Amino acid sequence: MRENLEKNALLEIEGLTKRFSGLVALSDVNLQVFKGEMLGLIGPNGSGKTTLFNVISGSLHPNGGRITFNGHNITGLPSYKVCKLGVARTFQIPQPFPDMPVIENIRVARLFGRSKNARSDLDDPENVCKLVGLDAKRDVVARSLTVSDKKRLEVGRALATSPTLLLFDEFAAGLTAQESKWATEFVKTLRDSYGITIIWTEHVMRVIMSTVDRVAVLDHGVKIAEGTPQEIVKSEHVLAVYFGRNKS
Amino acid sequence: MAPLMAPKLGRVSTQVELAVCIIAFAALLAAPLYLNNLSTLFFILMWVGLATSFNLFAGLTGYVNFGHVVFYGVGAYTAALAMAYQHMSPFIAVPLAGLASATLALGVSVPTVRLRGAYFAIATLSINQALFLIFDNWEAVGSAPGFTLPISYYQPVTEYYVMLTVAAATIAAFYAVSHSKLGVALKAIKQQEDTALSVGVNSTLYKVITLVLSGFFAGMVGGTAIWQITIIDPPSAFDITFTVNSIAMTMLGGVGTFAGPILGSVILYEVIDFLSINYPLFHLIVLGAVIVVVVLGIPDGIVGFLKRQIPHVRSAMQKSKTK
Numbered sequence: 001m002r003e004n005l006e007k008n009a010l011l012e013i014e015g016l017t018k019r020f021s022g023l024v025a026l027s028d029v030n031l032q033v034f035k036g037e038m039l040g041l042i043g044p045n046g047s048g049k050t051t052l053f054n055v056i057s058g059s060l061h062p063n064g065g066r067i068t069f070n071g072h073n074i075t076g077l078p079s080y081k082v083c084k085l086g087v088a089r090t091f092q093i094p095q096p097f098p099d100m101p102v103i104e105n106i107r108v109a110r111l112f113g114r115s116k117n118a119r120s121d122l123d124d125p126e127n128v129c130k131l132v133g134l135d136a137k138r139d140v141v142a143r144s145l146t147v148s149d150k151k152r153l154e155v156g157r158a159l160a161t162s163p164t165l166l167l168f169d170e171f172a173a174g175l176t177a178q179e180s181k182w183a184t185e186f187v188k189t190l191r192d193s194y195g196i197t198i199i200w201t202e203h204v205m206r207v208i209m210s211t212v213d214r215v216a217v218l219d220h221g222v223k224i225a226e227g228t229p230q231e232i233v234k235s236e237h238v239l240a241v242y243f244g245r246n247k248s
Numbered sequence: 249m250a251p252l253m254a255p256k257l258g259r260v261s262t263q264v265e266l267a268v269c270i271i272a273f274a275a276l277l278a279a280p281l282y283l284n285n286l287s288t289l290f291f292i293l294m295w296v297g298l299a300t301s302f303n304l305f306a307g308l309t310g311y312v313n314f315g316h317v318v319f320y321g322v323g324a325y326t327a328a329l330a331m332a333y334q335h336m337s338p339f340i341a342v343p344l345a346g347l348a349s350a351t352l353a354l355g356v357s358v359p360t361v362r363l364r365g366a367y368f369a370i371a372t373l374s375i376n377q378a379l380f381l382i383f384d385n386w387e388a389v390g391s392a393p394g395f396t397l398p399i400s401y402y403q404p405v406t407e408y409y410v411m412l413t414v415a416a417a418t419i420a421a422f423y424a425v426s427h428s429k430l431g432v433a434l435k436a437i438k439q440q441e442d443t444a445l446s447v448g449v450n451s452t453l454y455k456v457i458t459l460v461l462s463g464f465f466a467g468m469v470g471g472t473a474i475w476q477i478t479i480i481d482p483p484s485a486f487d488i489t490f491t492v493n494s495i496a497m498t499m500l501g502g503v504g505t506f507a508g509p510i511l512g513s514v515i516l517y518e519v520i521d522f523l524s525i526n527y528p529l530f531h532l533i534v535l536g537a538v539i540v541v542v543v544l545g546i547p548d549g550i551v552g553f554l555k556r557q558i559p560h561v562r563s564a565m566q567k568s569k570t571k
Contacts, residue, residue, distance in 0.1 A: 057446060078452075079445035089446055097439040108436050111429065112448035161447050 008035040010165055010197050011056070016065030018048075018055055018221075025051040027221040029065070033165070033199060038191050040212035040229070041201040044241060048221040049201040050092060053167050057089045058082040070164065086114050088163035092170040094150035096142035102153055103129055103138040106160045113161025122162055122194070132156040132186075148179045155186070166190065168200040172207045184211050205242070209233065217241070265507060269419075276412055286408040290476055292517050293408075295497060297415040297469035299509035302494040304422050305462035307504035308431065309455055310438035311365075315356070315372035316466060316494055318379045319349040321485035323467030324474035325389060331475070332397050342410060342471040349467025350460050357456045364441070373488075380486035394481025397474070407476045414472050418465040423506055425461065430454055438504070489532065493520060496535045499542045502549025511550055 011033040018026040026048045033039050041049050054060040056067060058079035067075045074082050097105050106125040121127045129138050132152040137145065142153060151171065158166055168187065172180040188211060190196045202208045209215070215232045217225040219241045225232055232238055279289055302316045323345035330341040360371045384392050425431050433454040436444035444451055474480055493516070494509075501512030516538070523531035546553045 059442065059445070078450075079442075080448045080450045083446060083448040091443070091446075095440050095443045097436055097443060099439055100435070108432060108444075108449075109447040111432060112436075112444075114448070157443070157447060 009033065010035045010070055011199075012066075012068040013056070014066045014068075016052070016055065016067065017063050018051055018060060019063050025221050026055065026062070029218075029221070029223050031216055031223060031226075033197060035197055036191065036195055037213045038187070038198040038200060038211065040208040040215040041199055041218065042203065042205055042208070042215060042232075043201075043218035045203055046220075047218040049203075049218055050169055051221070052218070053089060053169050053199075053201065056082070057087055057167060080112070083112075083161055083163075084114050086162070086164040087167065088113070088158035088161045088165070089167040090151070090154035090158050090169055090171060092173065094147070094154050096145070096150060096153050096157070098143035099141060101139045101141055102134050102145070102156075105142055105153055106156050109157045109160035110162075114163065122159055125160055128156050128160045131159070133182075147174050148176070151175065151179075151183070159190075163196060165197045165199070168198065170202055171200060172202055172204065180207055184208070187211065205233075273416060280405050280408065286404055287476075288521075290404075290408050290411050291521075292514060293411045293415040294469055294473050295493065295513035295517050296510050297411070297418045298466060298490065299494045299497040299501075299513045300415070300418045300422050301462050301465040301469065302491075303498045303504065303509045304418070304425060304465065305458050306495075307498060307508070308426060308434040308438065309458060311368045311455070312495070313372045313459070313462070314369045314488075314491055315374075315376035315379075316462075317486055317488060317490035318356075318376050319353060319463040319466035320470035320473070320490055321379065321383070321482075322352050323349040323470030324477075324480055324485050325383065325470075326467070327471030328395070328397060328474045328480045329389060331401055332395055338401065338403075338406075338410065338472075338475050342414070342468050342475070345471025346464045346468035349470070350464035352467075353460045353463025354456065356463075357459045361452055361455045361459065376486060376488060376491070380482050383486065384482040390481070392482060394479065394484075396480075397478040401475060401478070404476070407472065410475070411469075411472045414465070414468045418469070419506075419510065421461060421465060425458065426506065430457065434458060489535075492532070492535055496538050498549075499539055500549055502551030502553075505549065505551040508549050508551045 009032045013029055013031040016026055016029040017024070029052065041052070043049055051060065055062045058074070058077050058081065061076045065075070066073065069082070069085060069087060072085055074085060074087075097108065100108070103125060106128050110123070110125050110128075121131075129135050132155050134149060134152050134156060137149060142150070145153060151174075155171075171187065172183050175183060184207065187198060187200060191198055200208055200212060209229045212229060215227065215229050216223055217232060217238050224241065225235045225238050227235070276289070276293075280286060283289065298316070298320060301319070302313065306312050326348035327338070327341040327345040330336040330344055331338060336344070356372070356375055360368055360375070363371055383389060425434070433444070433449045433451070436447075436449055437451045437454065441451055470485075497512035497516045498509045499512070500516060501508030501510065519534065520531050523534055542549060548556075
């Protein structure tokens, strides 16, 4: 299965480096994400997960390295272009258009997102609204939604741009156990039924370990491990980073 | 596009707005028949045009352009130079003024449009100062003393109709932009620019287009205004109170709304005119007070305040029906 996937790297990150003046937020990161897989990206707070997302999605310019998405060199491209090529993201702290109703938030994404879509059910904002479970709140102004509904809207908005790669930034953070169960199931559906490739960051390992196909671990901007969830939980280096154990 | 924009009350209030506009336009069209002095109406229309062109950018994008007067000033200079030195017809000079200011807006947008929030405001304010200093020292355009238009251009009724046309065109442009795909993009940018970018909105492009439109209409307002004023010099063409007035009028009426700047200019023009003649400079204190009171009391202006009353009025009407 692995070999089969490797032929279809959707996203290829090579030697990616991002510095904030003196601080190295990402250091020579190499990472491949394969078509149709769900990659978990974990690491302690401040390890560079969000920075990596910001660089992939074009909010930040890298200082070095190269990002190839679906055959396009997207290194340093502005966000709106990266989106139109098929990369969508959710924000860690939900950032809806606060004074627009739910449905209008989704419509804006549909209107400006990637134009071509083979799956007509994501082309229809009403369907996207239903899919994320917000059809009862379609006319509610985004600013007055609860945290978990705002998270649903984050995905809805991202889906409406018709992505082939979806970046989830701490999607389960701040959700109750039941809500985070919904989130996990929902992300699985996106991969299995819609064939969307997913990178999911979370600093709580438990939430995604049971769901993702592979895991990459960041620490201080360095990728310290990569493998199946089973391999990662056994890795001495990862345990050292998370629990402060000395390397033996 | 329409279903995306229209709120539930949208259809009714749009029809009312349209009806009011048509009646007002007809009354203004006939004004020379029943008014001897068109000067007051001319200047009210000038402020409607200026405030609406200000609102076109600031109201729709959320970025306050503190240098809005430069579009007026450069338009005024362009038209005045074209008329005084090239003996050009005002009908060519006024559109030319619009194009000159649109070009300036395009130039201004390059360094400023990527700046966020207060940085944008400060940058545009300094562009105002820079242009004032350039025109104040530029011999070829009359430098500090300025110059006057020949008396042969004096045509008060024609001037009035041109200003009416320019103001109406500015209002129409605002309406068209806010009901277009561009309007949706600007609404998204205004509310959450990073999210707008992340869903494919090219925010830089849309802001540039809007600033150029804002400059184009303010330039035509300036070109038409100077035809009537006939005297031009740097302090009057790049007077920051023009920007402040535009801001106060727009805020009083309702930022980002269609009717706001129109209402605000009609109301404030008389106040400003009276105060600045009888108590020079005192009017600035009043404008400052208006801005403060509006921001604290009715941040969405008169239009926003009225719109918020509609549901109350409706429920009151329903209650009286059930009784």
